[in-house]
Amino acid sequence: MIYRVEVCGGVSDYLRDLQGFTRVGRLALYGFMDVLRNYGDEAREGCPRKTPESTVFCLRWTFDTGPAIRSVDFYVDDAQGAAGLLEVLYAELVPLPEEG
Amino acid sequence: MSTNVLPELAAESVETAERLIRLSAGECLDAAEAEYLLTSGLAAIQRLPRLWPIIRRRIGAGTTGATAQQLLTRLLDAVDGNLTLAGVLKDSARLLREETGLEPEAAAALATGEEQLRAIRAEAVRLLRAVEAAARWPEEEQLKKAKERMQGGNRLSAEEFRRALLDE
Numbered sequence: 001m002i003y004r005v006e007v008c009g010g011v012s013d014y015l016r017d018l019q020g021f022t023r024v025g026r027l028a029l030y031g032f033m034d035v036l037r038n039y040g041d042e043a044r045e046g047c048p049r050k051t052p053e054s055t056v057f058c059l060r061w062t063f064d065t066g067p068a069i070r071s072v073d074f075y076v077d078d079a080q081g082a083a084g085l086l087e088v089l090y091a092e093l094v095p096l097p098e099e100g
Numbered sequence: 101m102s103t104n105v106l107p108e109l110a111a112e113s114v115e116t117a118e119r120l121i122r123l124s125a126g127e128c129l130d131a132a133e134a135e136y137l138l139t140s141g142l143a144a145i146q147r148l149p150r151l152w153p154i155i156r157r158r159i160g161a162g163t164t165g166a167t168a169q170q171l172l173t174r175l176l177d178a179v180d181g182n183l184t185l186a187g188v189l190k191d192s193a194r195l196l197r198e199e200t201g202l203e204p205e206a207a208a209a210l211a212t213g214e215e216q217l218r219a220i221r222a223e224a225v226r227l228l229r230a231v232e233a234a235a236r237w238p239e240e241e242q243l244k245k246a247k248e249r250m251q252g253g254n255r256l257s258a259e260e261f262r263r264a265l266l267d268e
Contacts, residue, residue: 007261008246009254015265026265031162033258046166050237058235060165069160069227071168073235077247087255089246090238097229 003040003081005033007088014091015072022066032061032074036086044078044086055079056089070094106155110174113151116144117181124188131199134192135206141189142206145182145213151175152220165231172228179221186214 015029036043036059047057055077062071075090120141129137155175159168193207249255256264 005258006250007256007258008250009256010246010249012256012261012264016267023266028160028162030262030265033261035164037258043164048235056243058237060231060235061162062159062165062168062231063162064160069156069230071165071231071233075238075243077243087247087250089243089250092236092238094230094233094235097226097233 001041001084003037003084003086005036005040005086005088007033008090011074011088011091018065018093020065020067025064025066028063029061029065029072031063032059032072035059035061036074036076036088040078040081040086043076044081047076060094068096070096104158106151106158106171107174109151110155110171110178113144113148113178114181117141117178117185120144121185121188124192131196134196135204138189138192138196138204138206138210141185142210142213145186145189145210145217148178148182149213149216149220151178152224159227168231169228172224172231176221176224176228179217179224183214183217183221186210186217190214 021029043059044057047059049057056075057078059074059076060071061074062069071094073092073094074088077087077089080087120137124134124137124141126133152175155171159171163171189206189210193204193210196202196204197207262268
């Protein structure tokens with residue numbers, strides 16, 4: 001199924017505020033949207049959930065920000081997945097091991 | 101989420117290293133055979149530093165954490181296999197030197213290749229640690245509030261989000 005993906009305004013604000021990303025890095029970041037859109041079934045099936053019955057799964061997206069390869073965790077609600085909608089509720093840049 | 105050729109290339113590198121290690125352990129090798137294996141092993145070791153930038157670029161272009169983890173794990177298997185091969189070949193080079201009195205041509209390049217593999221290993225391990233870090237799940241309350249905000253209209257379509265992200 002091809003999904004419609006919508007993003008919470010807070011997620012967009014958070015990602016826009018991340019410093020040091022090049023334009024190419026931001027384009028690489030955006031790639032997670034294509035994965036959710038085109039491979040949403042695999043993501044819903046394979047990505048971890050806090051509990052089996054939770055409607056929220058975590059998609060980790062790894063990409064080159066420009067200065068470095070980093071990962072962002074996206075928390076996606078598929079409560080309306082059957083209707084073809086995935087909602088990105090929350091995002092967090094994964095800290096580097098040395099950042100703790 | 102698509103399959104690609106890179107894990108297979110890394111696996112092929114592991115197999116080659118293992119085969120050359122096995123052949124180099126042969127008891128009846130003469131100097132010419134040992135030198136041939138040394139040269140073949142060196143070529144195998146020198147291929148990996150060309151594979152690493154391809155894998156790095158593939159990850160850098162954007163991939164799921166699971167795919168990045170798979171690529172890095174396969175690469176590290178290949179690096180470790182080739183570091184073991186480098187150790188075996190160093191012994192072969194020493195025996196050749198003792199037998200012929202001449203330094204095999206490949207010996208110096210072997211040291212450089214081993215150094216490159218160690219540098220790749222350090223970078224790949226650092227990256228893998230980051231990719232494997234545990235997710236820090238937000239509180240239920242944070243998710244609930246985000247959902248309420250979206251229901252209240254604070255939501256972006258894919259195209260709106262793209263434009264916002266790229267400042268267009």
